[in-house]
Structures are given as structure tokens and as C-alpha cells.
Amino acid sequence: MFDSQACALAHGAVEAAPDGRAVVAVFDSPVATHLLHLAxxxxxxxxxxxPGLSGVxxxxxxxxxxxxxxxxxxxxALRDALASPARWVGVMGSPRHTAPHVAALRELGVAEADIARVHRPIGLNIGSRTPAEIALATLAGLVAxxxxRPGGFSFS
Incomplete structure (x- = not known):
């Protein structure tokens, strides 16, 4: 079954999500590679x-x-995403570390209400460590x- 699905994907035969959803990964990374493949x-x-959202x-x-x-x-990148009509905006990062996006957005003059729209951490709390696991958890959270559905976004 996996081989036929992989072939279908490679040949563009995978059906589009009925709701027209899209995922944009910002910044090329191993996680982005897995995220886009799974999505x-x-x-x-x-x-x-x-490096940013221009042209996307x-x-x-x-x-x-x-x-x-x-x-x-x-x-x-986050400022531009927040200014777009995107349904959801999130940035990867551990809940155990300071969120650098907050200071970066404040420095650019982004309103606190818009900063609060940025999801972090993202994905389901499954203890992800590898790029593939992080991508899986992220996409599972987006599907939820x-x-x-709440999807287990709690990190407490």
C-alpha cells in the first residue's frame, strides 16, 4: 500500500483536501522537508x-x-504571515526556552494582539525529538x- 501511495504522490495523483487547505513551511530545514512531504x-x-514569504x-x-x-x-517572516489572510500561524520552538519571536515582532512594531496569534509551541505533545517526529506532531496538530478537535496541544 505504501508503494502505491508514494507513487501516487510522486505522480501528482493524491487527491486535494476537500477544504482546500494549504501548508506553507517557512525556512528550509529537515523538519520543513518532512512536514511538506506528510502534508x-x-x-x-x-x-x-x-527566506521569506514573498512569492508564496x-x-x-x-x-x-x-x-x-x-x-x-x-x-x-512572522510579521508578513500575520499580515496575510493565513488561517493559522505558528513557529517551532521548545516551551522550555524563551520565545525569540516575541522580541523580534515587538522590535518591528507588531501589535501585542497580533503577537498573541502566533502559536508556540506547535504540534501535539508526543515528545518529538527528530525532524520527522516534529513534523508529524505539527501536522497532527494542524489536522486536529x-x-x-483539541488534539492534545497541552504542554503542562
């Missing part, structure tokens, strides 16, 4: 934005996932959110 197999439209189509059915919280372009 495509689930029928999401996918795009990689590197974002609509109200788009979930934007920033895949690197250490990049100098972090603030600008899309289906109006």
Missing part, C-alpha cells in the same frame, strides 16, 4: 518559503509553519485544529 500525502497544497500564495485556508526560530529573518 502533501494528506492532500494539502504545500509550499516552501525561503497565502489565503484563508493556509497554515503557516515557521520551521526555524533562530533565523535572523524570523520577525519579518482543522477538524475542531
Amino acid at each position: 502533501a500525502t494528506l492532500g494539502y497544497r504545500v509550499a516552501l518559503a525561503e 500564495s497565502i489565503d484563508a485556508n493556509t497554515d503557516v509553519v515557521v520551521c526555524d526560530h533562530d533565523r535572523p529573518e524570523l520577525g519579518a 485544529d482543522r477538524n475542531d
